[in-house]
Amino acid sequence: MINNPYIEKVKAHPNIITKSEEASKHKWKWNEFFWNNNPIVLEIGTGLGNFFSTEASKNPDKNYIGMEIKYKRVYNTAEKTIAKWWENFVVIKDFAQKITDIFADWELELTYIFFPDPWAKKDRQKKHKLLQEEFLTNLCNKTKIGWKVIFKTDHKEYFDETLEILDELNLWEQSRKTYHYEKDIEEFDVTNITEFEQIFRGHKLEICYIELTKK
Template sequence: MRLRNKPWAEEKLADYPKYVIQQPKSHKGQWKEVFENNNPLYIEVGTGKGRFITEMAKAHPDVNFIGIELAKRVIVSALDLLIEADLPNVKLMNVNANDLHGFFAKGDVSRVYLNFSDPWPKNRHEKRRLTYETFLKVYESILPEKGEVHFKTDNQGLFESSLMSISRYGMLLTYVSLDFHNSDYQGNIMTEYEERFSQKGNRIYRLEAHFQ
């Protein structure tokens, strides 16, 4: 379903600096000051409408979270969730994932979540996939040694290419599920897409990996 344009979205994002980081480059290496604690920071790249990041923040008050989303018309829905929940440990950034190393220093982020990313199924679009090697290099630049990437999708082709890309990069796979919702994994928090796809009977794939 194509989302309608929201010309007022940019203004709304600017109106809520409590929840939306306005100048992320100025906080590079200083995110503990932003959240006013020493808790680990997890980010979700492609946070969509914000259900996952908001529910994760509720479930893990001892962790800081940032939801990253490029589309303004989408991230304003995540902002609405944050305004309602009013959680101190979650914020949003309206930026491009290509530029993460400009906002975070090495070790600023402890974990990266990638949930139901655009599969970009055509071979010529492979470099746009969020698990492609150029993105993995960006994640490595902001994570500590053995920093983790957690990935979920319902797209088998994307999952297979992600397994190959992550393995080729030299990361260590620590968890792989080809039918995640029928696994014994505890504590899963679903995204909006995940709930919709699973209700249709789509199989959900999940992996966890860390840099070495």
């Protein structure tokens, strides 16, 4: 097996939780973990952490939690955030599907899901896709009434499939739905985008966007 140098770094990092059992101890009590009563913002699939680190360091009145499954990306996310002079955050190295163990109902205020892997190449990969009925229902349970999820993807088919599930579930109000958000969303901030968005913009790909508000 190839030795991944990031495994030990991640395990030793004070801002990273590597076991969902450890993270689940804070269910209902994330505000005690952060020593404040600020709202919790979750980013799923932080990647290399550009967006997470900027948002967390710019918004000290919110508690930022990242979830990411790759050791190197988890580590980069944490280190980038500290490099921006912010330390009151946590990155959980685990699958976002574990949110039911980690968060209590109504514990989340805002969740960002940017460019999740579409797993569209082979039928047998489809089970890995994040935005399926069960996950979207669980995420709704974890979100406060009137609060939000923001989803962006370059993958139109994934976007359309997700919209179909959302229509069926009827748990969320849908707003600002667009297949080319750069043109439609006025406050689009080109200086604060994720790594994948930078790549897609370089390739001039259209990006789909939607905001979901829990009913």
